[in-house]
Amino acid sequence: MGELAxxxxxxxLRTLLGSCLxxxxxxxxxxxxxxxxxxLPHTEGPADLPGKYANTAIPELLRQMRQLAKGESLRPIAKxxxxxxxxxxxxxxxxxxxxxxxxVERLLEEQRIPVVARHLGGEQGRRIFLDSATGQLTxxxxxxxxxxx
Amino acid sequence: xxxxTQLLKLGDLFRAGAxxxxxxxxRWLDRPARITIERVEQLSLHEATDVLGESEEPIAxxxxxxxxxxxxxxxxxxDDASGLGLADLLLAQPLGTAHEWGEIERSAAQETANIxxxxxxxxxxxxxxxxxxxLLPDPPRLVRDYPQALLQFSLxxxxxxxxxxxxxxxxxxxxxxxxxxxxxxxxxxxxxxHLREWLPGETPHP
Numbered sequence: 001m002g003e004l005a006x007x008x009x010x011x012x013l014r015t016l017l018g019s020c021l022x023x024x025x026x027x028x029x030x031x032x033x034x035x036x037x038x039x040l041p042h043t044e045g046p047a048d049l050p051g052k053y054a055n056t057a058i059p060e061l062l063r064q065m066r067q068l069a070k071g072e073s074l075r076p077i078a079k080x081x082x083x084x085x086x087x088x089x090x091x092x093x094x095x096x097x098x099x100x101x102x103x104v105e106r107l108l109e110e111q112r113i114p115v116v117a118r119h120l121g122g123e124q125g126r127r128i129f130l131d132s133a134t135g136q137l138t139x140x141x142x143x144x145x146x147x148x149x
Numbered sequence: 150x151x152x153x154t155q156l157l158k159l160g161d162l163f164r165a166g167a168x169x170x171x172x173x174x175x176r177w178l179d180r181p182a183r184i185t186i187e188r189v190e191q192l193s194l195h196e197a198t199d200v201l202g203e204s205e206e207p208i209a210x211x212x213x214x215x216x217x218x219x220x221x222x223x224x225x226x227x228d229d230a231s232g233l234g235l236a237d238l239l240l241a242q243p244l245g246t247a248h249e250w251g252e253i254e255r256s257a258a259q260e261t262a263n264i265x266x267x268x269x270x271x272x273x274x275x276x277x278x279x280x281x282x283x284l285l286p287d288p289p290r291l292v293r294d295y296p297q298a299l300l301q302f303s304l305x306x307x308x309x310x311x312x313x314x315x316x317x318x319x320x321x322x323x324x325x326x327x328x329x330x331x332x333x334x335x336x337x338x339x340x341x342x343h344l345r346e347w348l349p350g351e352t353p354h355p
Binding site: 001002003016017018019020039040048049052084086087096124125126127142143 | 194195197198205207212214222290292293294295297298299300301302304305308309312
């Protein structure tokens with residue numbers, strides 16, 4: 001929760017999502033993948049967990065991917081999954097998923113990173129796997145067949 | 150944030166609540182049952198999302214939304230085998246008869262959560278600060294999902310203000326043997342402050 005990671009050439013990144021948003025980046029040419037588990041849309045100050053907030057997670061993910069790219073230019077695409085309202089709750093938590101999605105989409109637009117796939121909303125959690133060899137993002141929901149994005 | 154003394158005092162409060170819930174569960178199951186407080190703690194987000202185990206297999210959970218002076222969730226969670234075993238117990242049928250979450254099995258789990266949860270909350274309400282507190286649980290709703298995903302959603306309110314979250318964890322014994330059930334109380338951020346104010350010697354926040 002609130003963490004992020006990058007990997008390259010064959011490694012796999014995974015996380016579990018409730019109302020949180022999984023932001024997956026992939027550079028097809030470099031076979032470079034990054035995944036952030038965004039909990040909240042925004043922080044004003046420095047974050048001990050940069051992956052926790054959309055506005056710190058995306059710059060940090062790009063920074064770590066550039067480090068792995070070793071001077072090669074980075075051309076990531078994005079895939080998004082998560083943002084469920086799990087207990088069909090009507091409280092303040094109910095809209096956090098939507099706020100996370102809006103914040104991430106806006107930040108990606110500013111960075112000119114195209115969002116090529118989305119698997120968002122609903123009332124169930126998701127287990128996701130990002131394969132750095134192919135860029136495929138596999139989304140699993142309990143009781144349903146996996147979806148590959 | 151709660152200090153170690155406040156956590157100890159809250160532990161005493163929740164243990165007293167668990168005793169009342171034990172009586173209610175024993176009557177409901179018509180056999181000896183025991184509910185014990187496993188921990189009353191503040192954990193990092195990473196630790197907290199693993200309190201139902203690190204397995205990534207879906208579990209069943211009866212979720213009661215809490216309103217009133219304590220807002221948050223009370224969750225009775227079990228793996229499928231333990232939850233379906235509960236239905237067998239209540240229906241007086243051999244263990245292993247129930248094998249999927251049909252209407253009767255869901256009803257058995259939800260009614261158990263209702264009885265245990267309400268006994269626990271009623272006791273907390275009576276014991277807290279020497280006066281009755283208004284704790285209003287919604288009826289339980291059974292969900293099947295990944296444990297970490299369930300916890301993320303419940304912890305979201307606290308996570309929005311802190312990287313450290315408060316929760317209480319409870320274990321169960323039936324007929325003297327441990328069962329893989331877990332009762333979690335996860336208040337929202339203002340309610341953590343309310344819990345602190347319920348303790349003897351603690352003053353309300355202005």
